[in-house]
Amino acid sequence: MKRNFEDDKEKMVVVEGSYAVADAVKVCRPNVISAYPITPQTHIVEDLSQFIADGEIPNCEYLNVESEFSAISALVGSSAAGARSYSATTSQGLELMHEVLFNVAGMRLPVVMTVVNRAVSAPINIWNDQQDSISQRDTGWIQLHAEDTQEAADMTAQAFKIAEDPDVMLPVLACMDGFILSHVYEPVILLDEDLVAEYLPPFEPKFKLDPKNPKTFGAFADPHSYTEFRYLQQQAMNKALKTIEDAADEFYDLFGRHYGGLIDTYQTEDADIILMAMGSIVGTIKDVVDKLRAQGVKVGLLKVRSFRPFPAEAIKNAIKGAKVVVALDKNISLGLNEGALFTETKGSLYNTNVNIPIIGFMIGHGGRDIPMSTMEAIVDEAKKVIDSGITVESQFTDLKEELL
Amino acid sequence: MKPLLQAGHRGCAGCCDAIAAKFTLMAAGEDCIVVSPTGCLEVMTTPYPESSWNVPFIHSLFENNAAVASGVEAALKAKGEFGKTKIIAMGGDGATLDIGMRSISGAFERGHDFTYVCIDNEAYMNTGVQRSGATPFAASTTTSPAGKVSFGNIRPKKNMPAIMVAHGSPYVTTTSIGYPKDMIRKVKKAVDVEGPTYVHAHSPCTTGWGFDTSKTIEIAKLAVETCLWPLYEMEDGELTKAKKIKNPKPVEDYLKMQRRFKHLFTMEGGDEMIKKIQALADANIEKFGLQ
Numbered sequence: 001m002k003r004n005f006e007d008d009k010e011k012m013v014v015v016e017g018s019y020a021v022a023d024a025v026k027v028c029r030p031n032v033i034s035a036y037p038i039t040p041q042t043h044i045v046e047d048l049s050q051f052i053a054d055g056e057i058p059n060c061e062y063l064n065v066e067s068e069f070s071a072i073s074a075l076v077g078s079s080a081a082g083a084r085s086y087s088a089t090t091s092q093g094l095e096l097m098h099e100v101l102f103n104v105a106g107m108r109l110p111v112v113m114t115v116v117n118r119a120v121s122a123p124i125n126i127w128n129d130q131q132d133s134i135s136q137r138d139t140g141w142i143q144l145h146a147e148d149t150q151e152a153a154d155m156t157a158q159a160f161k162i163a164e165d166p167d168v169m170l171p172v173l174a175c176m177d178g179f180i181l182s183h184v185y186e187p188v189i190l191l192d193e194d195l196v197a198e199y200l201p202p203f204e205p206k207f208k209l210d211p212k213n214p215k216t217f218g219a220f221a222d223p224h225s226y227t228e229f230r231y232l233q234q235q236a237m238n239k240a241l242k243t244i245e246d247a248a249d250e251f252y253d254l255f256g257r258h259y260g261g262l263i264d265t266y267q268t269e270d271a272d273i274i275l276m277a278m279g280s281i282v283g284t285i286k287d288v289v290d291k292l293r294a295q296g297v298k299v300g301l302l303k304v305r306s307f308r309p310f311p312a313e314a315i316k317n318a319i320k321g322a323k324v325v326v327a328l329d330k331n332i333s334l335g336l337n338e339g340a341l342f343t344e345t346k347g348s349l350y351n352t353n354v355n356i357p358i359i360g361f362m363i364g365h366g367g368r369d370i371p372m373s374t375m376e377a378i379v380d381e382a383k384k385v386i387d388s389g390i391t392v393e394s395q396f397t398d399l400k401e402e403l404l
Numbered sequence: 405m406k407p408l409l410q411a412g413h414r415g416c417a418g419c420c421d422a423i424a425a426k427f428t429l430m431a432a433g434e435d436c437i438v439v440s441p442t443g444c445l446e447v448m449t450t451p452y453p454e455s456s457w458n459v460p461f462i463h464s465l466f467e468n469n470a471a472v473a474s475g476v477e478a479a480l481k482a483k484g485e486f487g488k489t490k491i492i493a494m495g496g497d498g499a500t501l502d503i504g505m506r507s508i509s510g511a512f513e514r515g516h517d518f519t520y521v522c523i524d525n526e527a528y529m530n531t532g533v534q535r536s537g538a539t540p541f542a543a544s545t546t547t548s549p550a551g552k553v554s555f556g557n558i559r560p561k562k563n564m565p566a567i568m569v570a571h572g573s574p575y576v577t578t579t580s581i582g583y584p585k586d587m588i589r590k591v592k593k594a595v596d597v598e599g600p601t602y603v604h605a606h607s608p609c610t611t612g613w614g615f616d617t618s619k620t621i622e623i624a625k626l627a628v629e630t631c632l633w634p635l636y637e638m639e640d641g642e643l644t645k646a647k648k649i650k651n652p653k654p655v656e657d658y659l660k661m662q663r664r665f666k667h668l669f670t671m672e673g674g675d676e677m678i679k680k681i682q683a684l685a686d687a688n689i690e691k692f693g694l695q
Contacts, residue, residue, distance in 0.1 A: 031478075031482035031483055032478045032479055032482055034475065034478070059482050059483065060482055061478035061479075061481050061482045063475070063514065065471065065474075065510055065514070066506060066510030069467070069468060069506070070468060070471035070474075070506070070507050070511075073465070073468035073471035073472050073475070074472065074474050074475030075475055076464045076468070076471075076472050077439065077462065077464070077471070077472035077474065077476035077478075077479065078475035078476065078479035078482075079475075080462050080476070081437070081475070081476045081479035081480060081483075082479060083475075083479035099465060100464070100468065103464055103465055209437050209460040209462060209476060210460055211434060211435045211436065211437065211459060211489055213460075214457065214458055214460045214461070215460055215461075216450050216455035216457050216460075217462040217463070218446075218450070218462050219450040219451070219453075219463070220447050220452060221452045222451065225452050225453070
C-alpha cells in the first residue's frame with residue numbers, strides 16, 4: 001500500500017547535510033561504527049558520537065580508532081561476526097584504506113561507508129572534487145554518488161539494502177560532495193525509523209564467525225581458485241545493477257522519493273546535447289538546462305548515480321538520440337588527460353551501434369567553483385562539435401593561464 | 405576431544421607456528437574466535453578449499469590484525485553475544501612489532517577484551533627470512549646478512565612486552581613453545597583476564613634459523629636456559645613472576661646450534677660479538693632476577 005506523501009513537506013527540517021546522513025545511519029541501526037576524524041567528514045562522526053552518548057543507537061559499539069586503516073579493518077572483523085557495520089571518511093583517509101577496501105570486497109562483507117568527497121594531496125587541499133573515490137574504482141566496492149543532502153541521507157538506507165542483498169554481498173561507498181553537501185543547511189525530511197525498519201530487514205548473513213559453526217574467513221587462494229573468486233565478484237556487480245534499481249524503486253514506494261536508480265535523466269528525450277555528471281554539480285546543470293531550454297537550446301542532463309557497477313547499458317539508452325555528449329569529471333587520470341566518467345562512457349560505447357561524439361571536461365578540482373557561465377561555455381563548445389566535429393577531445397576547464 | 409588445529413596442515417616439519425597455535429588453542433578451548441594476519445600460519449592452514457581450523461578463523465591483511473580483532477569484539481558486544489567466547493589475535497613478530505604496531509597500539513589503548521599472542525620467530529619467515537624488529541643482535545638474515553664487513557643485524561630486539569605494559573595492559577607475559585605447560589597456563593590466564601592481554605611466545609623456526617627439524621623444542625629451551633629469553637609475567641605493570649634459571653648455560657650453547665649465528669664462530673672478531681650477546685643474557689638475569 002502506498003503512503004500518502006502530501007504531508008511530507010511539513011516534516012521538513014533545516015539541518016546540515018552531515019546531520020541528515022548521520023541521522024540516516026542511526027535509523028539504519030548499525031551494530032558497529034568505526035571511524036577516524038578527517039575534514040570534511042568530521043560532522044558525520046561527531047553527530048554519530050553524540051547519538052551514542054545520548055543512548056540513541058541501541059546495540060551499537062562506536063570505535064574511536066587510531067587511523068582510517070584501522071577504522072575499516074575493524075569493520076572487517078565486525079561484519080564477519082555478523083554486525084551491520086558503518087564508517088565514513090574522505091580523501092587521504094580513503095586512500096589510506098585502499099588496501100583494506102580490496103579486502104572487504106574480496107571477503108564479500110557488506111560494509112557501508114560514506115565518502116565525503118575531497119581532493120587528494122599534494123598540494124594539500126580540503127575542498128571538494130571526486131578524485132578520492134574515483135581512485136578506488138577497482139577495489140570491488142559499489143560506488144554511488146548523491147546529488148543533494150536529501151539524496152545523501154536516503155542513499156544511506158539504500159546502500160545497506162543493496163550491500164546486504166544475498167545476491168550482492170558487496171560493500172558500498174555512498175558518496176556526497178565535501179562542504180557543498182556535507183556542510184550546507186537545507187530543508188530535508190529525516191528518515192522515519194519505522195519505515196526504515198520496514199525497508200531494511202535485519203542483517204543476517206549466511207556465514208559469520210561463530211564458535212558453534214566454525215568457518216574460515218580470508219583463506220589463501222592459489223592459481224587454482226583465485227580467478228573464480230574474482231569472477232564471482234564481477235557476477236555480484238552484475239547482479240547489483242538490478243538491485244540498485246530495485247532499492248530505489250522500493251524506497252520510492254515507502255518514502256515517496258526517487259532520484260533515479262543507476263542513472264537519472266532530465267530533459268534528455270529530445271536533447272541534441274547531453275551533459276553527464278555525478279554528484280552536486282548535477283543541480284547546477286539542471287539550472288543551466290532550464291535556462292538554455294528557454295532560449296531554445298535542446299540540451300539535457302544525464303545524472304550518473306552508480307559509478308560502480310558502471311551502468312553502460314542505461315547510459316547508452318539515455319544518450320543514443322543525442323548529437324553530442326559531454327562528460328564532466330571532478331577527477332583526472334594523469335597521463336591520459338581524461339576524467340573517469342568520460343573514459344568509461346567512451347569505452348562502453350565502442351563496439352556498439354551508438355556512434356555519438358563525446359567530449360570531456362575536467363572541472364571543479366580542489367573545490368574550484370563551477371558557475372553557470374562555465375557550463376554555458378561548455379555547451380557552446382558542444383555546439384561546435386555538432387557543427388564541425390571534435391577538435392579537442394578532453395580538456396581542463398577554467399585554467400588560469402597567469403598561474404602556469 | 406577433536407584437535408582444534410587439525411593435523412594435515414602444510415607447515416614444515418618441526419614448525420614453531422603449528423606448535424604455538426596448538427598450545428594457544430589448548431588453553432583457549434573451542435569457544436574462541438581466532439584472528440590472524442598474513443604470514444606462515446595463515447598460509448599453511450587455510451589453502452582454499454581446505455582449512456585446519458576447527459574454531460572460527462579470520463585472516464584479513466598483514467598490518468591490521470589487532471584492529472580486526474577489536475571489530476570482532478565490538479560486534480559480539482553490540483549483539484549481546486560477548487561473554488564466554490574468547491577472542492585471540494595470533495600473529496608473527498613482523499605483523500606484531502613492525503607493520504602491525506599502529507593497529508595493536510590502538511586496540512590496546514581502546515581496551516578491547518582480547519588476547520594477542522605474538523609468535524616470535526625473529527624474522528620474516530614467510531617471505532624468506534628477512535630481518536624484522538624482533539631479529540636479535542648479530543643474527544644473519546637475508547636482508548641483514550653477515551658479510552666481509554658485517555656481523556649481521558646490528559640492533560637488539562625491540563622490547564615489545566615493555567611497550568604493551570606501557571599501554572596499561574593488565575597482563576603481559578613472555579613464554580616459549582619449549583615450555584608447553586608454561587605457555588598453556590599463561591594463555592589461559594591471559595584469556596581470563598579482562599581487557600587487552602599480551603602473550604609473547606619465543607618460537608624457533610627450523611627453516612629460518614637453520615637447525616635440524618627435530619631440534620625446535622631443544623633450541624627453544626636453550627634460549628631460556630641461557631637467559632637470552634627470560635620467561636616472566638607483568639600484572640598491572642608490575643613484574644609478578646619470572647622463571648628462575650639456577651645455572652645459566654653460556655650463550656654459545658644456543659648460538660652454535662643455529663646457522664644464523666654460524667659466522668660468529670668463523671669470522672675474525674666473532675668472539676667479541678658473542679661476548680656482547682652474553683652481556684645481553686647477563687643483563688636479563690639482573691633485570692628480571694633470574695637467579
